[in-house]
Amino acid sequence: MDETRFGIQKIIKIFGSDISRNALVKAEASGNIPLASRRDTGTLKRRAWGIENLPQISEQYGFLKHLNRPTALSIFTTKGGVLKTTLSLNIARMAALHNIRTCVVGLDMQSDVTTALGFNTDLEESEDLQSAITRLNSTRGLLNVFKGEVELADVVLPTDIPTLSFIPKTPELVALDQLISNKNRREYWLKETVIDPLKQQFELVIMDCSPNWNRLITNALVACDTLVSPLECKINNFRNYQAFRVFLEEFRKELKLDFDFVFIPTRFTSTRKLSAEIRSWYLAHVSGCINGSIRESVHGEEAVAQHVSVPEYVPNSLAADEMREAILEIWNRLMDSSKKQKVPKGIRPTSQLERSKETFTLTNG
Ligand SMILES: Nc1ncnc2c1ncn2[C@@H]1O[C@H](COP(=O)(O)OP(=O)(O)OP(=O)(O)O)[C@@H](O)[C@H]1O
Ligand SMILES: [Mg+2]
Numbered sequence: 001m002d003e004t005r006f007g008i009q010k011i012i013k014i015f016g017s018d019i020s021r022n023a024l025v026k027a028e029a030s031g032n033i034p035l036a037s038r039r040d041t042g043t044l045k046r047r048a049w050g051i052e053n054l055p056q057i058s059e060q061y062g063f064l065k066h067l068n069r070p071t072a073l074s075i076f077t078t079k080g081g082v083l084k085t086t087l088s089l090n091i092a093r094m095a096a097l098h099n100i101r102t103c104v105v106g107l108d109m110q111s112d113v114t115t116a117l118g119f120n121t122d123l124e125e126s127e128d129l130q131s132a133i134t135r136l137n138s139t140r141g142l143l144n145v146f147k148g149e150v151e152l153a154d155v156v157l158p159t160d161i162p163t164l165s166f167i168p169k170t171p172e173l174v175a176l177d178q179l180i181s182n183k184n185r186r187e188y189w190l191k192e193t194v195i196d197p198l199k200q201q202f203e204l205v206i207m208d209c210s211p212n213w214n215r216l217i218t219n220a221l222v223a224c225d226t227l228v229s230p231l232e233c234k235i236n237n238f239r240n241y242q243a244f245r246v247f248l249e250e251f252r253k254e255l256k257l258d259f260d261f262v263f264i265p266t267r268f269t270s271t272r273k274l275s276a277e278i279r280s281w282y283l284a285h286v287s288g289c290i291n292g293s294i295r296e297s298v299h300g301e302e303a304v305a306q307h308v309s310v311p312e313y314v315p316n317s318l319a320a321d322e323m324r325e326a327i328l329e330i331w332n333r334l335m336d337s338s339k340k341q342k343v344p345k346g347i348r349p350t351s352q353l354e355r356s357k358e359t360f361t362l363t364n365g
Contacts, residue, residue, distance in 0.1 A: 013315030106169030141170030
């Protein structure tokens with residue numbers, strides 16, 4: 001079977017929705033969704049769509065709806081290996097498959113979402129060292145944007161899903177981190193030069209962060225509308241979380257930021273008592289913690305290695321169900337946040353302005 005084609009059953013399972021086979025067949029016949037190719041399976045000719053058709057199909061049958069305003073997420077916590085990149089990949093691909101124009105920004109100089117998205121994976125198989133170096137050097141990133149050598153649009157690359165793009169991490173992010181430090185308004189460079197302009201073109205921007213709180217992370221926090229933070233269900237992270245939360249609150253207060261928080265329990269092992277207890281503690285004590293969790297699973301790991309989301313890789317598994325549920329919960333939070341009217345700093349909401357005018361009139365009248 002061609003793994004890159006999607007039959008009716010697989011589509012139904014990926015989106016985990018109430019779509020029926022008949023509904024899809026009728027929608028195809030009436031032109032509401034793209035025409036499928038026919039896969040010859042011997043006795044039957046089965047319908048199969050390419051991944052490029054999925055956004056249009058899920059627009060009608062998926063479980064994620066468009067947000068009320070362009071939204072930027074930073075996926076960050078100060079602990080390594082807790083599934084930040086895995087969540088970036090899964091949220092990005094599922095959103096893009098739901099026809100939500102999405103751009104991922106790789107901000108981790110080490111392992112990051114660029115590799116998870118499948119970029120440069122065949123580098124080792126390229127003919128020789130020289131061509132590999134040439135290819136690497138031709139990859140432009142945020143440092144080139146910073147230096148004014150390229151436009152932002154030049155570093156946004158496409159993926160196999162038409163609604164998903166990304167800005168790759170490049171080794172020069174280290175230099176960028178240093179250069180930003182020497183700028184005026186050094187916390188705002190990413191927001192003003194990269195993320196806000198991306199929000200003109202994309203509905204969702206996801207920043208995959210490193211676990212080290214450097215200048216780029218400070219910029220990512222300033223630029224985001226919501227911080228998505230994994231909470232590993234392990235004892236070391238339990239301690240890490242408490243310190244992280246204090247830092248975060250201080251940082252938010254100092255810079256007068258108003259991003260929202262969503263915390264997601266990850267690497268949960270239901271058979272381990274300690275893991276279960278830690279998860280219960282998070283649920284009871286961490287405001288912004290979702291009810292769902294991402295469990296420790298080989299399927300989850302394999303999906304990353306295949307550069308796809310868990311629902312695409314093993315649509316019919318517990319891991320896929322949990323990932324869909326976690327993403328839906330995050331999405332509902334984003335929906336709620338995007339309904340809140342955010343007012344640019346320095347501008348008072350009309351109602352407040354009106355009220356103060358009233359007060360002025362009363363006191364002077
Ligand atoms: N459900 C899962 N269970 C266990 N391992 C997983 C699961 N999903 C992904 N993994 C693997 O766990 C490893 C760490 O995950 P990931 O890279 O997402 O963490 P991270 O928080 O981004 O790490 P870093 O701080 O190094 O950037 C990866 O090799 C990934 O493939
Ligand atoms: Mg990572």
